[in-house]
Amino acid sequence: MQDFRTEELAGWGRYPRCPGPVARPRHAEAVGALIGAGGVIARGNGRAYGDSAMGAAATLDLRRLNRMLSFDDQAGRLVAEAGVLLGDVIATFLPRGWFPWVTPGTKFVTLGGAIAADVHGKNHHRDGAFGTFVDWIDVMGADGEVVRASRDENSELFAWTLGGMGLTGVILRAAIRLRPVESGWIAQTTIPAQNLAEAMDAFEAADDASYSVAWIDCLASGAALGRSLVMTGEHVQADDLPPDRRTHPYRTPRKRQLSMPFDAPTAALNRFSVGAFNALYWRRGLRAPRKALVDWDSYFYPLDAILGWNRIYGRRGFVQFQCALPLNASEAGLRALLSETAVAGQGSILAVLKRFGPQQSRFSFPMAGYTLALDFPANARTLALLDRLDAIAADHGGRFYLAKDARLSAATLHRADPRAAAFRAMRRETGCDRAFASAQSERLLL
Incomplete structure (x- = not known):
């Protein structure tokens, strides 16, 4: 195709990878000329985890439209x-x-x-x-x-x-x-939770906190199922900063940029290594100060400090499971998901739990309840586990985050989210389905 060059594309998870035509328009008029190719999708910085920014026929990289x-x-x-x-x-x-x-x-x-x-x-x-x-x-x-x-x-x-x-x-x-x-600093409070019930109680008690998130040990089981470190945060006003920070309240320490220069060995992440990491992280959280002053970059973007952190999962890449569960089914659904993960022994070192508020939207992911995100190396055992997690989430009224998806089935999506059928119908009625399509939309029949 004119103006397109074939390149290998992948999302942040590096799974799946496929070659396809890519164009990099410099202005809106050039975008219009490229849409005629049909089956195109816009792509930003490639941070969607799966295949949602990989065009069914061609991909438009819009990073040059950056003013x-x-x-x-x-x-x-x-x-x-x-x-x-x-x-x-x-x-x-x-x-x-x-x-x-x-x-x-x-x-x-x-x-x-x-x-x-x-x-x-x-x-x-x-x-x-x-x-x-x-x-x-x-x-x-x-x-x-x-x-x-x-x-x-x-x-x-x-x-x-x-x-x-x-x-x-x-x-x-x-x-x-x-x-x-008023500043570039966050007042962080860490709340250790010995199990899932305590973690959910901590979220509900912190409902008035500006920010809340939990790291969750997805390999813990029994009485410790769902043990977590719940972290809340508030923007710090300038007058509340330590005296040495008040003169330049937006100035935060410049960090040394780390990088992952190679793909980790495929066998590096296993039940034992992940279990050891999770146990260490839990103990460290227990010993850490309950309250701390944290710069904005460390609080919101801890993983951005390591360039190429996705390489820790090896050359095959990784997949993420992320679902949202309605509030009335959240505890039961989370217990079932965490129990299945613990039994499988395929723990995730990047397991995150968050509380969602209500949201009425046509096709956005959040709903009032809880969302759980788990990262796993891409392999046959993982894909089988994720099929089981999909079924658990759907059985509890959950839905799935398309920005993180790389392998969900169309049947599961449409079963879990009736809005998908309305979205597909809208695309047909407006002609969007002929012009805009991704590898993900083809897979999910959107």
Whole structure:
């Protein structure tokens, strides 16, 4: 295809990998010319874990559309192109007293990707998902025309695009709101929980905390099933900083950038190594101070400190299981998921539990309840385990996060989330299905 070059593509999980045509347009007009290829999908910085940003026929890499266009310092409203990285937004505006209202666990995502996945953070229980703070988006449709969509204008397109995984059109620009902050520091409180019930009690007791998240030991069993370290956080006001920090409240220590320079041996992550790591991490959490002053980068993006951390899973890559469970079934569902994982012995060192607040949306992931995320090396045993975890989540009324998915079946998705059928019907009615398609949307019959 003209303007396309064949490249091997993969998501952050590095599974699956497939070759495909890729184009890197420099401006919106070039995007319009490329949509005619059909079956294309926009791609940001490649931080979706699976195949959602790999085009069924071709992929549009939008990282060159990366200009910040305007900022309203009264409303905190930033207008920017879709290829702008969240980390660049922080670098530009945190020194001026602004921070994203919602951020996922990495700052290396583009604004377009954050909108397409309607990403969530540690504050969903209080503030909702990323889309809550999007005022409008410019979307290029199947006909190459650019439409501005908001809650008041072209509202159907706006609602379906938030969480629509790029399947309603190409997001070109957006207006997002930032939150005012007085410093670059977070007051963190760590709450050890001896089991799942204690962890959930800690989340409910911390419902008024701005941020909350838990590392969970997914290999613990018996009375210790679900033992966790629950961490809450609050933005620190300038007057509450130690005296030596008040003069430059947004200045935080520059960190040494680490990297994972090679693929770890496939056998390095096993029941024994993961079990030892989890036990060590748990003991360290028990000994750590309950309250600490933490810089924003360490609190929100601990994994970003290690470039290429996805290589710890070996050259075959890894897959993540992430589901959301409704509140009334969360405890039973989490117990079943953690029990199955512990019995299988395929523990995850990156097991995360968060509390979601309510969210009414067309196709976004969150619902009122809890979300559990587990990372596993990609292999046959893992895929079999994940099939069992899928069934447990679906049996408890759960749904699945498409930004993390690499292998879910269409039957499971449509069984768990009736909204998928409505999303598919909308795409057919608007002609989006002919213009925009990813490897994931083909696999999931979207």
